[in-house]
Structures are given as structure tokens and as C-alpha cells.
Amino acid sequence: MANPTTQASAERALENLTLILDRSLGLVVAAIMFFMMVLTFVDVVGRQVFDSPVSGGGELTEIALGFVVYMGLPLVCLRREHISIGLMAGLLKGRVRQVQHVVLNLLFAGVTFIWARQVWIQGESLAAANNELMFLKIAIHPFVFIMSGFAFFAMLIFLFLAWCYVRGAEPKSGEEGN
Numbered sequence: 487m488a489n490p491t492t493q494a495s496a497e498r499a500l501e502n503l504t505l506i507l508d509r510s511l512g513l514v515v516a517a518i519m520f521f522m523m524v525l526t527f528v529d530v531v532g533r534q535v536f537d538s539p540v541s542g543g544g545e546l547t548e549i550a551l552g553f554v555v556y557m558g559l560p561l562v563c564l565r566r567e568h569i570s571i572g573l574m575a576g577l578l579k580g581r582v583r584q585v586q587h588v589v590l591n592l593l594f595a596g597v598t599f600i601w602a603r604q605v606w607i608q609g610e611s612l613a614a615a616n617n618e619l620m621f622l623k624i625a626i627h628p629f630v631f632i633m634s635g636f637a638f639f640a641m642l643i644f645l646f647l648a649w650c651y652v653r654g655a656e657p658k659s660g661e662e663g664n
Contacts, residue, residue: 493654500650504564515557522550542621549619549629556633559640563594564647587651595644602637609634 525543533539540546562568609630617626 496653496655591648
């Protein structure tokens with residue numbers, strides 16, 4: 487078992503980073519979701535009442551939804567609120583369970599790295615082709631690069647979680663399968 491001081495330090499680091507990201511990234515995600523809600527309302531009212539929808543409203547919604555997903559990814563990973571299946575949760579205890587968490591988070595980091603890299607490559611191909619949004623006439627690739635950056639950030643979160651588990655941090659209450 488880990489040194490109680492090291493374990494407390496790792497758990498404190500997890501709590502602090504979670505608080506910081508909730509108060510920054512979480513608020514930005516909430517603001518984007520509110521923007522999507524207002525945009526949808528205005529678009530529907532404009533379309534139904536005035537026969538004049540918001541020009542580019544669908545594209546704005548698509549971009550905003552992409553940001554919600556990719557900006558929310560690091561938050562979900564850090565809070566360990568992603569879907570997990572606890573097939574072996576009752577079988578693994580103590581040090582073995584700690585090793586399981588380290589290995590899984592390293593695996594998740596690797597998969598997330600590949601994902602983020604592929605999104606980046608897609609951004610490069612969009613930039614090379616000078617792809618633009620149809621109605622707004624703005625380039626798509628900067629948005630894709632930003633989304634890739636948040637996927638890379640999620641990879642770093644998984645590495646941070648693995649480091650915390652190496653230092654003895656316990657899974658959050660109710661967590662069985664991460």
C-alpha cells in the first residue's frame with residue numbers, strides 16, 4: 487500500500503485539478519451549451535414565425551456541439567464519469583486493483599493519443615483543401631485543431647490519473663471499473 491502522505495498528496499492533486507477545471511473549462515462548456523440553446527430557440531422562432539432562420543445556424547450548432555464534446559472530454563476523464571464496466575471490480579483488491587487502474591489509464595492515454603493525432607491529421611487535410619463552412623464562409627481547420635488539442639489534453643489527464651494511482655490515490659466513491 488502507498489505511503490499515507492503520498493496517497494493524500496495524490497488525492498489532493500486530483501481534487502485541486504478537478505476544481506480548477508470545473509471552474510474554468512466547465513463554465514466554458516456550460517456557456518457554449520447555453521449558446522446552443524439560445525441559437526436553437528432563435529432559429530426555430532425565426533423559421534416558424536418569420537420564415538427567416540438564422541443564417542449559418544446549423545453550422546454554428548455543429549461547431550458548438552463539437553466544442554462541447556471535445557472540451558467536456560478532459561472533464562469527464564478527470565472526474566472518472568465515463569462509462570465503465572466493473573466485470574472484475576469485486577475480484578481485484580488492494581495493490582492489484584491499483585495496478586489495474588494504472589495500466590488502464592496508460593492504455594486510455596495511448597488510445598486517446600491516437601485519436602487526437604487522427605483528428606489533427608484531419609485538420610491538416612482540411613487546411614490543405616481550404617475547406618470552409620458553406621454559409622459562414624470561414625475555414626473549418628482551426629476548429630478541428632482546437633478540438634484535437636482538447637483530445638491531447640484528455641490524454642494528459644489519463645497520464646495524470648495513472649500517476650495519481652501509482653502514488654496511491656483511491657478511486658472516487660462508487661467507482662468500480664475505471
